[in-house]
Amino acid sequence: MMKRKTRNLIQDSVVSTVAIALGLIIIFPLIYCLCGAFKTPHEFLTPKLLPGSFTYVGNFKEALEKGNLLRYTVNSFIIALAGTSIRLVFSILAAFAFAYYDFKFKNLCFFLILGTMMIPADVLLATNYLTVSRLHLLNSYLGVMVVSFVSASQMFMLRQRFKSVPKDMREAAQIDGYGDISYMINVLIPICKPVITTLFVHSFIALWNAYLWPLIVTASSPNMRTIMVGITKLNSWEDENYQLVLAGVCISLIPSLILFVIMRRNMKKGGMDGALVG
Amino acid sequence: MKTRTTLKQRQRAKTRKKVFLLLLPIMLFAILFIYYPFIRTIINSFSLVNAKGIIKGFAGFDNYAYTYGRKDFLPALRHTLTIAAINVPITLFITISLALLANKKRKLSPVYETLFTLPMSVSMSAACMIFKSMFSPSVGFINYFFGLKLGWYESQETALAAVLILTIWMGIGFDFLLMLSALRAIPDQIIEATRVDGISPARRIFKVQIPLISPTIFYVLCTNLVLAMMTSAPMIIIMGVSSAASATNTLMSMMYQSGFSSSDYGLAAVLSISAFTLTLGFTILSFVFERRKVHYQ
Numbered sequence: 181m182m183k184r185k186t187r188n189l190i191q192d193s194v195v196s197t198v199a200i201a202l203g204l205i206i207i208f209p210l211i212y213c214l215c216g217a218f219k220t221p222h223e224f225l226t227p228k229l230l231p232g233s234f235t236y237v238g239n240f241k242e243a244l245e246k247g248n249l250l251r252y253t254v255n256s257f258i259i260a261l262a263g264t265s266i267r268l269v270f271s272i273l274a275a276f277a278f279a280y281y282d283f284k285f286k287n288l289c290f291f292l293i294l295g296t297m298m299i300p301a302d303v304l305l306a307t308n309y310l311t312v313s314r315l316h317l318l319n320s321y322l323g324v325m326v327v328s329f330v331s332a333s334q335m336f337m338l339r340q341r342f343k344s345v346p347k348d349m350r351e352a353a354q355i356d357g358y359g360d361i362s363y364m365i366n367v368l369i370p371i372c373k374p375v376i377t378t379l380f381v382h383s384f385i386a387l388w389n390a391y392l393w394p395l396i397v398t399a400s401s402p403n404m405r406t407i408m409v410g411i412t413k414l415n416s417w418e419d420e421n422y423q424l425v426l427a428g429v430c431i432s433l434i435p436s437l438i439l440f441v442i443m444r445r446n447m448k449k450g451g452m453d454g455a456l457v458g
Numbered sequence: 459m460k461t462r463t464t465l466k467q468r469q470r471a472k473t474r475k476k477v478f479l480l481l482l483p484i485m486l487f488a489i490l491f492i493y494y495p496f497i498r499t500i501i502n503s504f505s506l507v508n509a510k511g512i513i514k515g516f517a518g519f520d521n522y523a524y525t526y527g528r529k530d531f532l533p534a535l536r537h538t539l540t541i542a543a544i545n546v547p548i549t550l551f552i553t554i555s556l557a558l559l560a561n562k563k564r565k566l567s568p569v570y571e572t573l574f575t576l577p578m579s580v581s582m583s584a585a586c587m588i589f590k591s592m593f594s595p596s597v598g599f600i601n602y603f604f605g606l607k608l609g610w611y612e613s614q615e616t617a618l619a620a621v622l623i624l625t626i627w628m629g630i631g632f633d634f635l636l637m638l639s640a641l642r643a644i645p646d647q648i649i650e651a652t653r654v655d656g657i658s659p660a661r662r663i664f665k666v667q668i669p670l671i672s673p674t675i676f677y678v679l680c681t682n683l684v685l686a687m688m689t690s691a692p693m694i695i696i697m698g699v700s701s702a703a704s705a706t707n708t709l710m711s712m713m714y715q716s717g718f719s720s721s722d723y724g725l726a727a728v729l730s731i732s733a734f735t736l737t738l739g740f741t742i743l744s745f746v747f748e749r750r751k752v753h754y755q
Contacts, residue, residue, distance in 0.1 A: 199570040200569060207576050209588045225597060227599050274481055277476075277480035277481050281476070283474060299496050299734075304491070304492065304496060306718075307727075308491055327491045360476065391582050391691055392694070409583070422591040422594060426591060429587050429588055433584055436579040444575070
């Protein structure tokens, strides 16, 4: 018995070591990025991994000031926050309708919304660009976020969650004199807070990380760029400021990494539902 | 009796109004920014479209003939298919192996699970910039570490290889998580039963665990296929589409180039529709395949 236990222990530690080694290989690009960001321009010319010291912050300063990344970070925050909020509100409203009411064309509407998942956003780029430019929304925050207001997967998750709330809850609330809206705000949303938080975090990361659409919409106004577009403009073929670029990348990764950690904790607590949709 | 029906009717009208208001926002935006552009793209591909995106007449299959006849179309198609064909199996292999490795809960599980899933939080453009720097012929770490002297972006093959490594890396985190949760959802009794029966670990993996998670594998296969077919950002960020390096274009980066650099919306529409049709075709194919190979519990 004892023997088996020790054998298991050895096996586990071997597997763990292998797994951690593999994990370090996988996150190597991130380690590389962090190290590169602290290198001086001179150090960068020798392709060693580690910088001389982790105290040189000139790259970050230059990226924020000369690269205008500070402005881009603010832009990204506004867009990600507002876009996520609007998207969630739209999803909650629709999910509420599908979970609590019966109406004509219910199935049709439901499948129309779910059907949006079948169409990859990249296919729509050119036409959406024309629509947004006709609405005079180019180079505006609204223009950047307007295409991401619909999230069928979020709506679907919320509907499933709303349906799992006992019907008695709603009846009790009705007897207490709660109308639909106050029921939604005061009862339903607090109950479903874990799912809503997860969806919020996911949406925020998705919008923060968006690249192609912001690039197109803000093409003619450098001040409106998001950070993800901004970091790609920090170098050119003639001027490879990679240390500057990597510092910019580090800055752009901070919010998503923080949210990632929060999300993982949330998942462990059992909020796994909704953890896997965008 | 009469008042009751009117009451009911009034209530129904009220419900209808509420439902309408609740669904209005999401439906409006779904139609305006997803269904309308989708249909419009199909129509554009059959029309004469000017540089402002206005339809000037019916063109039949002219746009298609023009696009498919272009010198740069076939290479773009080939690159798109190559990326999908190499990316998908390698991603599946890596993520299944990692998930099998991480399946059992150990003391250090949280550590390596976090490491495996970390690429998930990195955005496409950030990853592109990191890899661009790593593969840089002059100061990049890859050439230095492996003692290579490759100008990664100079030839088609190496540029595609760099893009492939990047896209595979991007997919690892999320797909690993899916595989892991599928593996852990297999009931303990089944695994215990294989142990009692004295089945070897290799047989257990291939005959029990992988068939049991085949629905997830199938899902990952489909989503990765779509993502791989839509690859465009690495081409735009790393290679710079307008430069001579457009030798590594995919369908979608060619679409980007034609739509936004040269305002050729007819060409852009044909490329969009082609990529979409290809993706749809492969998805349907994999659904046919699914019927034979995927086991649902």
